[in-house]
Amino acid sequence: MTLLLLAGTGEAKIIAQALHDKGIKARASLAGVTRAPSPLAIPTDSGGFGGENGFKSYLQTHDIKSVLDATHPFADRISHRSERICREQNIPYCQLLRPAWMPEPGDDWICLDREEEAAAHIPEGAIVFLATGRQTLLRFENLANCTLICRQIDPPDGPFPFPNGRYCIGRPPFSFDDEVSLFKELGVEWLIVKNAGGTIPRTKLEAARHLGIRVIMLNRPAQPDAKRVTTVEEALAWVQNL
Structure with missing residues (x-):
């Protein structure tokens, strides 16, 4: 058995x-x-x-x-x-x-069901960090007036699908200090993340709170x-x- x-x-x-x-x-x-x-x-x-x-x-x-x-x-x-x-x-x-993650004091979240809905909330010219993986990347095509940075574990097989973006390669886990340093370096203004839950993956949310970065939180299916x-x-x- x-x-x-x-x-x-x-x-x-x-x-x-x-x-x-x-x-x-x-x-x-x-x-x-x-x-x-x-x-x-x-x-x-x-x-x-x-x-x-x-x-x-x-x-x-x-x-x-x-x-x-x-x-x-x-x-x-x-x-x-x-x-x-x-x-x-x-x-x-x-x-x-x-x-699931729940917002804590100091968090600035907008909770959405679909990736395509993010464009209605993010202003033109914003620097957006996508911590959502490459499988749903094409759903952010309507953020054409923003700078997109998509983090993924493996090096990409090809170029970024949109002219306004690039990949950021990194393998978790990421510490709070790692995330703060990265977001500062990239000038991140918005973070888009799936509500995966868990303690270790939450460090990016803690870094966003610390830096005053707004968050699009994608609800679970x-x-x-x-x-x-x-x-x-x-x-x-x-x-x-x-």
């Missing part, structure tokens, strides 16, 4: 190590978005499953008897598909979803209606109680 860990977050890396240390038979899966992800402590497959049928085949081939979903809160399509198929096949499923925990400890307890 094998547990499948849908990975891609810092929490998943901790869980993988704990599963290894406890001798729990498990495999991990990464979507393959990052070219050279940090290795996990359990056998890991990268590149996704090849769609719904591929996921069903994977479950059968590897004798998967439970699924722990520790993917990013914005990997909603993966989570919805995984939960639905697990429900259909009577495979226990649990989602680890860290709590709807999540599956399923068993859910919010911490690594709760996730491991679920595994041990199977």
Whole structure:
């Protein structure tokens, strides 16, 4: 009997190590978005499953008897598909979803549902730092009158898609001091970020508060209606109680 860990977050890396240390038979899966992800402590497959049928085949081939979903809160399509198929096949499923960020005193946030909505709030000529990843970069095309700086982990495969922008390469985690220094150097006036939650990724929000940078906070998509925990400890307890 094998547990499948849908990975891609810092929490998943901790869980993988704990599963290894406890001798729990498990495999991990990464979507393959990052070219050279940090290795996990359990056998890991990268590149996704090849769609719904591929996921069903994977479950059968590897004798998967439970699924722990520790993917990013914005990997909603993966989570919805995984939960639905697990429900259909009577495979226990649990989602680890860290709590969403909430504004604190001194924060200046505008919360939006879609990237395209940001242009209605950001003035022309602003320097905008996109901490949203390359997968949704094209949704900011309507910010043509601003300077765009998009941070991504891997070096780009090609030029920036718009003439008014450039990439900033960096691999997390980033400390508060790192973010303050970077935002000062770049002259950042607006920060756009997905509400991923978590302690370490919040340093960019703390830096924005410190520097008086305005923030566009992209709301999370709807999540599956399923068993859910919010911490690594709760996730491991679920595994041990199977």
